[in-house]
Amino acid sequence: MDGTAFVAELEAFQAERLAPITAAGELSLANDAGDPEALLKVALANEVSVSELAALWIATTKELDVKLALAKQAGDEARHFETVALRLAKLGFDAAAFSPPPDNALFAYLKTLPSTVERVAAGLFTLEAIAYGVNERFMALCAARGDHETVRIYREYIQPDEQAHQRLGGRLLAKYATTPELQAVARTTVTKVLEIAGAARAQAAARLGTACVPGC
Numbered sequence: 001m002d003g004t005a006f007v008a009e010l011e012a013f014q015a016e017r018l019a020p021i022t023a024a025g026e027l028s029l030a031n032d033a034g035d036p037e038a039l040l041k042v043a044l045a046n047e048v049s050v051s052e053l054a055a056l057w058i059a060t061t062k063e064l065d066v067k068l069a070l071a072k073q074a075g076d077e078a079r080h081f082e083t084v085a086l087r088l089a090k091l092g093f094d095a096a097a098f099s100p101p102p103d104n105a106l107f108a109y110l111k112t113l114p115s116t117v118e119r120v121a122a123g124l125f126t127l128e129a130i131a132y133g134v135n136e137r138f139m140a141l142c143a144a145r146g147d148h149e150t151v152r153i154y155r156e157y158i159q160p161d162e163q164a165h166q167r168l169g170g171r172l173l174a175k176y177a178t179t180p181e182l183q184a185v186a187r188t189t190v191t192k193v194l195e196i197a198g199a200a201r202a203q204a205a206a207r208l209g210t211a212c213v214p215g216c
């Protein structure tokens, strides 16, 4: 299968596996639970973790277009961190007092990925698809509570970047996952990321009282 056809198929597979994760957020909306400040702090942690992950991969990824995509992503996620931190400051929280938590199982796994196809499949292509989907539910929760400013910053600044990251991931994967072996590796990686992310998000949902937890 050529790279483009493969990515179209993988995207459909990804959407199917992502559905239960976003559906959990949809169900949670009815409960209207979860502390808004705690949820924004999860967003801070995710943004800095993804920025760090992308930065970590830059030096050891030899394909120039992927290297630059990671560099751009690292910068974008750092800017998202600052955007969310500003919003938290308006709500009375001092983001300077924030220290990122240790890596959860998802980031610990992601950091072990050695190859370009695995990194693109896991990071830009899947993590960003998850982020876009779960952020929509987080925004719906904020909207239901009248927090239209948080919705606005996600709608205007954060979500367009997350979607662009995911699409860039798709284009890079179509370019590099061109053999049956590499396509099998990409598919296994996408499956694994969605599995680990699903479990990590279920844990976070239990701790925070809502599945409308933002991504990165």
Ligand SMILES: [Fe+2]
Pocket (backbone or CB within 6 Å): 050, 077, 128, 131, 161, 162, 165, 216
């Ligand atoms: Fe992103």
Ligand SMILES: [Fe+2]
Pocket (backbone or CB within 6 Å): 047, 076, 077, 080, 158, 162, 215, 216
């Ligand atoms: Fe982000």
